[in-house]
Amino acid sequence: MIYGQWALVFNLLTVGVLAFIVANIFVSITFWLVKSKLQHYAVSTRKSLLWLLVLAPWLISLCATLFFSPLFQNGSIFVWLTDLAHWHHPDIFYFMSWHSASLLIFTSFTLYIFIRKITLLYRNHHQINLLRVLGIENSKQVYFIESSIPTAFTGGVFRPSCFISTSLVEQTTADDIKIIIQHELAHVHYFDPLKKWLFSFFSAYFANNVKQLLISMMSLSMEQAADSFYAENQQQSHNVASTLVKFTKLAASYSIHPQYNSELFVHFCRHSIEQRVLHLLSDKQFRPFPTGGVVIAIPLLVLISTTSVDSLHHVIETLFTH
Amino acid sequence: MLLGELEKQVLEYLWKNQPADAKQVHSYFEKDRGGSLNTIQSTLERLFKKDLLSRVKNGHAYQYFPKVARQELIGQLIKSITHDFVTEDENSVVAAFSSISSDLDEKQLDKLEAMIEQQRQKIQKNSEK
Numbered sequence: 003m004i005y006g007q008w009a010l011v012f013n014l015l016t017v018g019v020l021a022f023i024v025a026n027i028f029v030s031i032t033f034w035l036v037k038s039k040l041q042h043y044a045v046s047t048r049k050s051l052l053w054l055l056v057l058a059p060w061l062i063s064l065c066a067t068l069f070f071s072p073l074f075q076n077g078s079i080f081v082w083l084t085d086l087a088h089w090h091h092p093d094i095f096y097f098m099s100w101h102s103a104s105l106l107i108f109t110s111f112t113l114y115i116f117i118r119k120i121t122l123l124y125r126n127h128h129q130i131n132l133l134r135v136l137g138i139e140n141s142k143q144v145y146f147i148e149s150s151i152p153t154a155f156t157g158g159v160f161r162p163s164c165f166i167s168t169s170l171v172e173q174t175t176a177d178d179i180k181i182i183i184q185h186e187l188a189h190v191h192y193f194d195p196l197k198k199w200l201f202s203f204f205s206a207y208f209a210n211n212v213k214q215l216l217i218s219m220m221s222l223s224m225e226q227a228a229d230s231f232y233a234e235n236q237q238q239s240h241n242v243a244s245t246l247v248k249f250t251k252l253a254a255s256y257s258i259h260p261q262y263n264s265e266l267f268v269h270f271c272r273h274s275i276e277q278r279v280l281h282l283l284s285d286k287q288f289r290p291f292p293t294g295g296v297v298i299a300i301p302l303l304v305l306i307s308t309t310s311v312d313s314l315h316h317v318i319e320t321l322f323t324h
Numbered sequence: 325m326l327l328g329e330l331e332k333q334v335l336e337y338l339w340k341n342q343p344a345d346a347k348q349v350h351s352y353f354e355k356d357r358g359g360s361l362n363t364i365q366s367t368l369e370r371l372f373k374k375d376l377l378s379r380v381k382n383g384h385a386y387q388y389f390p391k392v393a394r395q396e397l398i399g400q401l402i403k404s405i406t407h408d409f410v411t412e413d414e415n416s417v418v419a420a421f422s423s424i425s426s427d428l429d430e431k432q433l434d435k436l437e438a439m440i441e442q443q444r445q446k447i448q449k450n451s452e453k
């Protein structure tokens with residue numbers, strides 16, 4: 003058991019963890035309810051909304067922690083809220099308590115996620131560097147790699163580069179290659195590998211089905227943004243769509259991953275390619291950023307999470323003692 | 325994995341002339357870029373430690389040869405890098421033009437192709453009017 007400033011810090015961290023869990027549940031429910039509506043927004047808006055969704059639990063948790071801190075608990079403006087949400091004995095912290103256990107579980111989980119993601123990043127960094135050495139630099143950030151696998155991808159988290167295999171160059175027309183390179187350069191421009199990595203880190207805190215959907219939606223949005231990056235008119239959009247289908251047909255004869263046969267995967271891929279082509283062909287007007295909805299939803303989620311922390315605290319302490 | 329310029333050149337040499345010992349590698353590079361036998365020996369040692377070369381002892385010297393062929397190494401790297409797409413939540417560090425599409429059925433793709441063509445013709449007609 004500790005007293006004073008450090009006890010306050012640990013108690014506030016516990017508040018943060020509880021608020022995070024509550025916010026995560028509410029954000030997941032919100033996402034599940036609005037997920038089908040996201041396709042009505044432009045790609046950039048969709049990307050912003052997805053970022054907002056994965057970052058919302060952190061933001062809400064920060065607000066709740068600040069609210070429970072002496073900064074706000076002593077202020078008279080929030081008296082009505084302090085009646086609803088308050089933390090008992092903030093200057094005493096018991097190490098052998100559920101407060102401490104929840105803090106420990108959250109920290110361990112965060113460490114586990116962090117180590118996994120860092121390991122992935124480290125392995126990828128070395129593999130990309132080696133591929134750069136073995137490839138031939140065609141132009142700035144574009145490498146041709148000698149391989150019989152027709153492939154094109156962008157890799158490198160901090161210094162992204164595009165890799166185009168020689169087999170792809172041999173089997174496609176110069177116009178198609180130009181489109182593919184432009185698509186990959188768009189990923190370089192947006193720093194998509196880094197953003198993908200960060201997004202996967204933040205979405206790791208969600209339940210599996212929510213996490214998978216969040217990641218696949220972000221992935222699709224990034225691909226759609228790259229598809230349209232250099233397409234200035236309808237004609238060019240159609241060319242990109244046509245190249246995409248041609249490339250897919252070509253890649254179909256080179257299945258390099260047995261996992262491609264998985265039900266879930268094929269379904270997702272089909273969905274993804276179709277959606278990308280339809281997006282390129284579509285000329286529909288997208289909805290603007292739902293500023294009103296966001297302005298209402300975030301404070302509401304902050305309020306719900308903050309008050310839920312107090313209720314949760316009371317429920318647990320009624321059932322068990324410290 | 326970071327490879328220096330000399331390491332890359334030595335690896336390229338060994339892909340074409342394998343196996344070779346440090347003296348053979350040194351005599352090849354001596355003409356073009358100079359450098360001592362020690363430099364070549366430590367370069368070979370580094371490549372061995374990076375798991376890119378194998379070696380067998382032949383008398384007092386080691387005979388070095390690449391662990392995998394150039395194309396094979398590139399293929400392994402591509403598979404490993406793009407593997408991130410197909411595992412559930414690890415699709416996080418690479419973005420591919422069309423990475424996960426090899427099992428799309430032909431009919432589905434034909435339909436998409438026809439749809440693109442239709443749209444093209446529609447635009448062409450509209451512009452002719």
